[in-house]
Amino acid sequence: MIAITSSTITDERIAEIVHHIEKFGVQAHVSRGTDRTVIGIIGKAEPKLAEQLRQMSGIDNVIKISKPYKLASRDFHPEDSVIDINGVKIGGGELVIMGGPCAVESPEQIDEIARLVKAAGAQVLRGGAFKPRTGPYSFQGIGVEGLEMMAQAGKKHGLLTITEVMTPEYVDVCAEYADILQVGTRNMQNFDLLRKLGQTNRPVLLKRGFSATYEEFLSAAEYILAGGNPNVMLCERGIRTFESYTRNTLDLAAIPVLKSLSHLPVISDPSHGTGRRELVEPMSKASVAAGADGLIVEMHTDPDNSMTGDGVQSLFPEQFAKLMQDLEKLAPLCGKTFDTKKEPVSIS
Numbered sequence: 001m002i003a004i005t006s007s008t009i010t011d012e013r014i015a016e017i018v019h020h021i022e023k024f025g026v027q028a029h030v031s032r033g034t035d036r037t038v039i040g041i042i043g044k045a046e047p048k049l050a051e052q053l054r055q056m057s058g059i060d061n062v063i064k065i066s067k068p069y070k071l072a073s074r075d076f077h078p079e080d081s082v083i084d085i086n087g088v089k090i091g092g093g094e095l096v097i098m099g100g101p102c103a104v105e106s107p108e109q110i111d112e113i114a115r116l117v118k119a120a121g122a123q124v125l126r127g128g129a130f131k132p133r134t135g136p137y138s139f140q141g142i143g144v145e146g147l148e149m150m151a152q153a154g155k156k157h158g159l160l161t162i163t164e165v166m167t168p169e170y171v172d173v174c175a176e177y178a179d180i181l182q183v184g185t186r187n188m189q190n191f192d193l194l195r196k197l198g199q200t201n202r203p204v205l206l207k208r209g210f211s212a213t214y215e216e217f218l219s220a221a222e223y224i225l226a227g228g229n230p231n232v233m234l235c236e237r238g239i240r241t242f243e244s245y246t247r248n249t250l251d252l253a254a255i256p257v258l259k260s261l262s263h264l265p266v267i268s269d270p271s272h273g274t275g276r277r278e279l280v281e282p283m284s285k286a287s288v289a290a291g292a293d294g295l296i297v298e299m300h301t302d303p304d305n306s307m308t309g310d311g312v313q314s315l316f317p318e319q320f321a322k323l324m325q326d327l328e329k330l331a332p333l334c335g336k337t338f339d340t341k342k343e344p345v346s347i348s
Contacts, residue, residue: 001050001064002076003039009058017056024049031077040076042226069218071225077263083203083231085160085179088123090233091265095336096294098124098162099320102310104146112301114153120321121340125159126296130166147177162205168196175202185210185237188220198227205267207235210248218262233265234258238273247275250283255290271298271313280315281323288334
């Protein structure tokens with residue numbers, strides 16, 4: 001249920017209404033927009049609460065939301081959410097690119113890739129320190145040491161950093177080193193992890209489960225939002241279908257659908273979405289055309305010898321730089337601004 005306030009309501013009156021709502025044992029979340037303020041009521045409210053709210057001064061309307069996700073819904077927050085991380089804005093009209101290796105392998109490796117990511121004009125350095133793998137004998141990442149390496153590389157080259165967190169126990173340590181915390185496809189419905197992320201102040205990139213419906217995806221985001229963390233990004237990273245030519249099937253329709261259902265920023269992952277290097281560039285451009293707020297792209301200086309074995313989906317540095325140049329031209333045609341802030345660094 002949501003209560004829509006009048007345009008002239010004061011902050012003091014909103015506080016009074018929130019206090020009244022919470023006396024019924026439910027939570028009240030306030031979302032302020034340019035035209036209206038919406039108060040979301042989370043929890044099982046007594047029927048008389050809705051009737052009381054309709055009679056209260058300052059309330060224009062009370063609407064019941066039947067969706068299982070409330071805070072993620074556009075009914076609750078009609079305008080696009082914009083997440084500002086040290087001046088980098090994700091959502092709204094800007095295009096943000098996250099680039100880097102699947103996993104941090106060494107200080108030299110992540111430093112050189114960070115240099116190239118910055119040189120190409122991206123804003124965020126990606127890299128995994130803890131790697132969830134299908135097989136127990138595959139490379140699992142180098143842990144906290146990898147977090148330290150990536151944090152140092154990001155700071156040195158003026159990049160934000162994003163890394164995957166796998167368990168509730170590692171949320172705090174990952175948040176200490178990374179600017180954005182990523183939830184992988186296998187953990188989309190790890191509800192203990194999502195609840196813990198709701199308690200952190202770090203933005204979260206939530207990847208869609210490879211068999212998840214849109215409703216299930218948004219309901220997973222709701223766990224984080226309901227915990228008190230409003231800074232959630234949705235990531236379409238491909239779903240499992242009958243097709244075996246690609247690693248996954250990148251669901252481009254998810255981008256406009258999610259943006260119509262939710263106010264949260266939507267990021268596309270064409271690397272995992274296709275699993276094929278030659279498809280990353282065209283699907284990156286298609287994602288931007290479909291309305292994505294950003295991309296997360298794998299890039300490696302020696303992808304064929306990467307420790308994760310996922311090099312087949314990683315771009316070479318020159319390919320990544322070329323993609324960035326093309327996106328700089330494409331973004332304005334798709335209603336996006338793209339501030340690359342390139343540095344004169346040679347790719348070698």
